[in-house]
Amino acid sequence: MKQIPLYEQIYEEIRAKIEERGYQVGDRLPSEKELSEQYHVSRITSKKAVELLAEEGLVTRIPGKGTFVIEHQETPKALEVPAGNIAEKKPLSDHTPVIGVVLDGFGADFGCQMLGSIEMECRNQGFGMMLICSYGRKDGEAAGIERLRELGVSGIIIMCVHDENYSESILEMVVQHFPVVTIDRQLKGVPISFVGTDNEAASRDLARYLLDRGYRKTCFVKPHAAETSTLKERIRGFKKAYNEYGLFADESLWITDIRATLPAYHQYRGEQQLAEDEEKIIEFIQEHPEIDSYFAVEYSLARIVYTCLRKLGLQEKCPVVCFDGSDNIVHESMFTHVKQNEKEIGSLSVRILADEIRGDDEVKTVLVPYHIREMTKGAME
Missing domain, CATH: 3.40.50.2300 (Response regulator)
Structure with a gap:
């Protein structure tokens, strides 16, 4: 009787845990080093097991962050579904597609001009716009994304909250190829278009x-x-x-x-x-x-x-x-x-998102020029 290779045994065990909800969507798997220690195998063996999981579309590997669960076998998510089909589930209008915008907050010092530019460019591109603020809360960000997608927006522009870890909602949008552009704060190592400053x-x-x-x-x-x-x-x-x-x-x-x-x-x-x-x-x-x-x-x-x-x-x-x-x-x-240049950041983010909605899957990083503005005495009085 042919013996099953060790890497396949590890693969099958992890796969079973994913199917049984032992690992939820967005959960980080143990690293290759941790798996090799857990199963008493070489790093090469644990790496092959993870590669099999990735090939099957169960996990995604994000450089510098780890390997994350993205799908459960018996309830496949929208990884294989065109982004347009997701947006059509519950459209806000029969005629006007809508873009969602999630900001952690905005004010006169930063955000107001950018938000105005986003709204203006949405009009120019034939989109409506819906704004949700997370107020710096990760759960607020996740709830905002979920709400916008339930309402059937065609894509989302997001300013991520201050957090080193990526939310499950953002990770899901990436693996489902849902149109999304980040502004101001870039998610390093994740294939999401970004517009901001160097x-x-x-x-x-x-x-x-x-x-x-x-x-x-x-x-x-x-x-x-x-x-x-x-x-x-x-x-x-x-x-x-x-x-x-x-x-x-x-x-x-x-x-x-x-x-x-x-x-x-x-x-x-x-x-x-x-x-x-x-x-x-x-x-x-x-x-x-x-x-x-x-x-x-x-x-x-x-x-x-x-x-x-x-x-x-x-x-x-x-x-x-x-x-x-x-x-x-x-x-x-x-x-x-x-x-x-808030106005440029805002308008470019809409244009890039519009391209993604129309089928352009190229991930873009756009750094918008800035300048140093010196203080003026009159403003201090």
């Missing part, structure tokens, strides 16, 4: 703006959140600028635990959270008198830091720079900042 280059240029003017003890300010690709790129760019100057970016001078600007905290804790963060920042500033400048990854963070500096009478001594800004009608800027 955050590493922009961060490097903004850091060099301070370094070129003699500032060497810069406090890097970021929210208390999982490091998305966008945040990681801004950190890399900041450090790269210091390296180019032959300097070391001292992370002991960084503020990394501000919560007030995160949509979930802002929505539910508001003024209380802001007061706690301001107290924390003021204490940090007083403990680190060597800091000569501040680099905030968001405009709202810059405003909080500036308020704290002003309370201490240090607003003229320590410049604050940031990403984005709430410029007034005559383009006066409170802080020197990276000005992202």
Whole structure:
């Protein structure tokens, strides 16, 4: 009697667990190393077992993230169904296809212009638009995606929440070839089109703006959140600028635990959270008198830091720079900042999504030009 190879035995066992719901859609399988240790086999053997699962369409392998379950045998999902058929399940209109937009939040400093541009381009392309905000909550994001798909949208534009892990809803859209474009925050290693800014280059240029003017003890300010690709790129760019100057970016001078600007905290804790963060920042500033400048990854963070500096009478001594800004009608800027081209990001995301809806399955990454806009004195008054 012919003996079944070990890799097939492992494959069959995992396959059975998937069919019996031992592994749910979106669950991460053990790594090849973990499987080899679990079954006392070589890495080559465990790799062959995983490859068989992938070939059968039961799992998908995402570089740097792992292997994820994407389908159950007895209830196949829409992996083999054209995206158009999904959208036609429950159409909102007999005539006008609708695009769904999921944002974690938006404001005058970043998001409003982009959202307006998305709506305008939807009109130009003959689409309606439906907006849902996740308010920075992963469950809100998943619920929003599910709701939009239940309503029969033809595709989705999404600004992902701050989280290192990908939601099951996004993973399902990828493996089902449902039209989706991400904006502002890119999902590295996942085949989804993206439109946004080269955050590493922009961060490097903004850091060099301070370094070129003699500032060497810069406090890097970021929210208390999982490091998305966008945040990681801004950190890399900041450090790269210091390296180019032959300097070391001292992370002991960084503020990394501000919560007030995160949509979930802002929505539910508001003024209380802001007061706690301001107290924390003021204490940090007083403990680190060597800091000569501040680099905030968001405009709202810059405003909080500036308020704290002003309370201490240090607003003229320590410049604050940031990403984005709430410029007034005559383009006066409170802080020197990276000005992202929101209108271009918005319109391009719709055009790319429209191409996907019409059958173009090419994954695109579009980096939209930015520029450094210097502060104007009038805006500070």
